[in-house]
Amino acid sequence: MNETIPNDTSRSAPHVAVFSFPSSSHPMSLLMLVRRLTAAAPEVMFSFFDTAKSNGQTFKNIDKDLENLKVYDVDDGLPENYVLTGKWGEEIELFMAATPFNFKKSLEVAEVERGRKITCVLSDAFLWFSGEMAVEIGVPWLAVYFSGAFALTTHIYTDLIRSTIGVDPNAIAGREDETLEFIQGMSSVRIRDLQDGIIVGNLESAFNRMLHRMGQMLPRATAVVINTFEESNPTIIEDLNSKFQKCLSIAPFTSLTYPPPSDSDTTGCLSWLDKQKPSSVVYISFGTVGALPAHELEALAEGLEGSGTPFLWSLNDKLREQLPVSFLNRTREWGLIVPWAPQFPILQHRAVGVFMTHCGWNSILECILAGVPVIGRPIFAEQHLNGRFISDVWGTGIRIDGGVFTKGGVIKGLELILFNEEGKKMMEKVQAFKELAEKAIETDGSSTRNFKTLLQIVSTT
Template sequence: MEKEMRNYRAHCLVLTYPTQGHINPMLQFSKRLEHKGIKVTLATTQFIVKTIQEVAGSIKVETISDGYDEGGIADAESVEAYLTRFQEVGSQTLAKLVEKLGHQGCPVDCIVYDSFLPWALDIAKKLGVVGALFCTQSCAVNNIYYYVMQGLLELPLAGPEVLLPGLPPLAPSDMPSFIYVLGSYPAVFDLVVNQFSNVEKADWVLCNTFYELEEKVVDWIAKLWPLRTIGPTLPSIYLDKRLEDDKDYGLHMFKPNTSACMKWLNDLPNESAVYVSFGSLAELENEQIEELAWGLKASKKNFLWVVRASEEAKLPKNFVEETSEKGLVVSWCPQLEVLSHKAVGCFVTHCGWNSTLEALSLGVPMVAMPQWTDQSTNAKCVMDVWGMGVRAEQDEKGVVRRAEVEHCIREIMDGDRGEEIKRNASKWRELAKEAVDEGGSSDRNIEEFVSKLAHF
């Protein structure tokens, strides 16, 4: 009787891993569900909710505990200690949250959980609700981690290339950093590999990609898991424009300097500026920042460079003043607005999956400078699979030198190869839009998910 009286098709509790790069795609997916008549409650840790600048829109936010409510992971003695405590306390508080929502007259029908939190599936099964795993990384990377977890990819890597179903031949350096540099971050290695430890129990596996982008590996994984592609999870205004006023993710952990960025770009010719950003987590060495700085200057191109406040001291002395006629350095910016601006012709990026999908969906060629985790694999695809960028080569010390930075920027902005890259970028922009349009591959998968929930 209660389900008949409520004015929504089902209620999803969407549980995110507590970093902006994981929250944003899951928040955007939540908006898609809400648009299709699903009630959504977004859950993340108490500490993250305290640090968020803003959560816009109608999605209700609830909290669970990771055991470190005042300081988050920074208060833990190690990453391993944090993850262990998060599982213990998070499991308890997640179950209590589901119970609380039920008492409020909004019983949960499904838990959509970040793949980094596989213990949430055990809670879903214990409570008798649908459990849907949400992957915030590419299917290519998920496939690699699954093969490692199953013991089907022997480590340490041996030989000049790695051959896996659905993927192009990969050099060891194209693999995620935790696999290529085995032992570099043991706790995080366990996290990314074990995210699929109980995947066979999941009712759904949802991935933030689109079928046309990773067709071969999607077809392969779909033989193993109940996989559905539901991305790219960008605000609707940049793709299908079906969600009214959906102009940004609606969540900010850093305050963007929007007016300065857009005013600066508005005064520039079309495709004349280089946008540079390494996301919310990457920390570049002092030497790398210095080489990048002088490479940007040598390119003689206009550049907008995001250097987080915590990284500003690494900039060369007087660099900002010496390049003020050509460059603008800010601590944070509205990335989607920047990438969609007519003045931007190139994106120097770490190739985090969110940034990669954003650039691809907006048709912006990339200079790939991967730092760690899944970024090397994404960079391989950007250059050799999707053909919409170049990868900056590191020297024997692992540093991309200024001459290489300059060369890569000029290759895209001025070189013959740049024209082909721009054509490919335009093609992928259209395919990304088609995927989320009504009846597109991702839209069909979301509708199937919603329909099944409504009949659960």
């Protein structure tokens, strides 16, 4: 595969292959990590591999060919003239069917084109086959997991969970509140909190088989990089350290390392917040992938109006059209709805007192960094796990009553966090977490030390 590489000193320089998973926030999160590595190791060459569609979105406002970073497209697995049906997971299934051959083909192109052998594979942990490819070419495999340590734990222990609890829906029925006492650090987690694909759902879908295989493969990685900081879950991190060759928790880094440009507030959110009282506003966002059902959108709107709480709501135009016109008219004096919002600067603003969220991991990290308590309404994936840790382990927020929005539940939640003594305690706890996160990225902090270890591995030829 490397016969045509020029015979010069560049052959011995580090060349890292970066494999991205083309879904949700994964590519951008991986790019943020790679940009930090490129800045710290300008002598290392990075080649970034993803589908053309995903690369187009990820690098929309970023130069694809930085000095030591070049972008390559891999086959997305869609047959020529194929028309997508809109079925959930369809593109992922086609993409996974094309792996690993699509990556191998593009890897050959990059190695020849750039004149350097691959010396390390840095991949999204979802792409478990990257480990086998790394073994084939005799280089380290670094797997990056972008959610929390407790979500990763469920994948590492999937086989144990299945053998202990079972996968028969009839056998599980009525046991949803049983806890995972048999896994270190997971005694507060209940069966109902587990992601689809662990013991319920279509265990044989391409996506769920991928995650199952990931959990089996990660102990073989040279290092597993986790988007968390050690102090957030020391018991779980201790257990993962016993499972992996190296367990490197390196968060928080994305929001602090690459803050949005000063002109990113195109919808006027920050200037609107400037006019509000300290800790009075609820910021609302449920991410870009999942969506609330119409009846919950209506209940949330009714609760916001009934509470009289100033609100800033990031909601796309299609969903905004589902809100009653009367609600929009009656709340325009103390509420602002925008199609997009610069989330981290908003959470950092003194006017924001609580974040109403789907409990996506990036959002949870930003809450911690900003020191803002949470009202959680998980929608899918590991969000239920995240919500459980927020409410029952960390005490930095609550989950909405019954798991769905009602007018009364919204009013009750806002009252509790913004005005009650219990809410003050949650604020104190999240502020304490913020201090731990800030210490983790200090010069001698745990995340800084772990990043240096990661940097050393990618810089070694």
